[in-house]
Amino acid sequence: MPERAPLLLLDVGGTDIKAAVARGAGRELGPALRRGVLAHADSSGQALLSQLAGIASEVLDGERPGAAALLLPGIVDTRRRRAVFSANLGLRDAAIPDALAERLGVPLAFGHDVGTAAEAELAEGAGRDGAACTLVVVIGTGIASTAFIGERRVDVPGAGELGHVPVPGGLACSCGATGCLETIASAAGIARAYERLSGEAVQGAKQVLDRAQAGDPAAAAAWEQAVEALAFALHWSVGLLGVDRVIVGGGLSEAGESLLTPLRxxxxxRLSFMPAPAIVPARLGGDAGLVGARRLALALEASLDAEEERP
Ligand SMILES: [Zn+2]
Structure with missing residues (x-):
């Protein structure tokens, strides 16, 4: 079998862009290139398109891809292939995927950054052995979630906003609501909670955890408040959907069992008679988006092959 052309993978998050090329028979991921998203003012994404084209040529280094995949943050509509809304990138109903495909001259698959990373985690990471209902929760600067019924992702534009459901003790949120989970339980929320309680500045949630383990009561209180708020939100998820596996990823999951044991x-x-879900750490780490983009690009390549074989 002749070697296939490489796959170009672009994962655009709220603050940075990761790019890689998958090559060879096993389509191994090459080294990831990481660039900050340049400040963009135009809602149609012209500046973002130029930046993506530049990053693509940098990572491809003269090679010609057979297919590509692009992931975008915020609310995306994969059926209409549009970036509907992105607070960080300023996009409003922008036809970025087709414009980029045309610019690069390559067929391009399109997905949501968090949702596609969660699909990769389910298929190739911590979800591999299957569950009836899985919730992937990514806790970093904010909190995002993705639900799966079996292997099927609940893929509705705007789904996955567990970070913006109200919890006891939640504060005024940048989304405009008050009480959101991520105001006290995201990595940034934990650091801010500690600063409010102690009057001291910290670098981030990791430092709060270190101080809690060293016996600092304000740090322990901030950490416990976050754990209680996460348990509150998960309780609703279990009651509503019968979630039987929770996969925790994102920066805060680097705390490992210091987070997961008290969360369980x-x-x-809280659950009383309801069965407790398994709560496990994500396995793919920061590459989950690129692994997911590779899955999308491979599926696109297979559908193009099938079209070619059709008489
Ligand atoms: Zn909010």
């Missing part, structure tokens, strides 16, 4: 206990305490 806090949730079990």
């Amino acid at each position: 206990a806090a949730l079990a305490e």
Whole structure:
């Protein structure tokens, strides 16, 4: 079998862009290139398109891809192939995927950054052995979630905003609401909670955890508040959907069992008669988006092959 052309993979998040090329029979991911998203003012994404084209030529280094995949943050409509809304990138109903495909002259698959990363985690990471209903929760600067019924992602524009459901103790949020989970339980929220309680500035949630483990009561209180708020939100998820596996990813998941053990206990305490879900760490780490983009590009390539074989 002749070697296939490489796949170009672009994962645009709220603050940075990751790019890689998958090559060879196993389509191994090459080294990821990481660039900050340049400040964009235009809602149609012209500046973003130029930046993506530049990054593509940098990572391809003269090679010609057979297919590509692009992931975008915010609210995306994969059926209409549009970036409907992105607070960080300023996009409003922008036809970025087709414009980029045309500019690069390559067939291009399109997906949501968090949703596609969660699909990769389900298929190739911590979800591999299957669950009836899985919730992937990504806790970083904010909190995003993706639900799966079996292997099928609940793919509705705007789904996955667990970070913006109200919890006891939640504060005024940048989204305009008050009480949102991520105001106290995201990595940034934990650091801010500690600063409010102690009057001292910290670098981030990791430092709060270190201080909690060293016996700092304000740090312990900030950490416990976050765990309780996460358990509160997960309780609703279990009651509503019967979630039986929760995969926790994002920067805060680097805390490992320091986060997961108290979270399991806090949730079990609330659930009374409902079965407790397995709560496990994500396995793909920061590359989940690129792994997911590779899945989209491979599926596109297969559908193009099938079209070619059709008489
Ligand atoms: Zn909010």
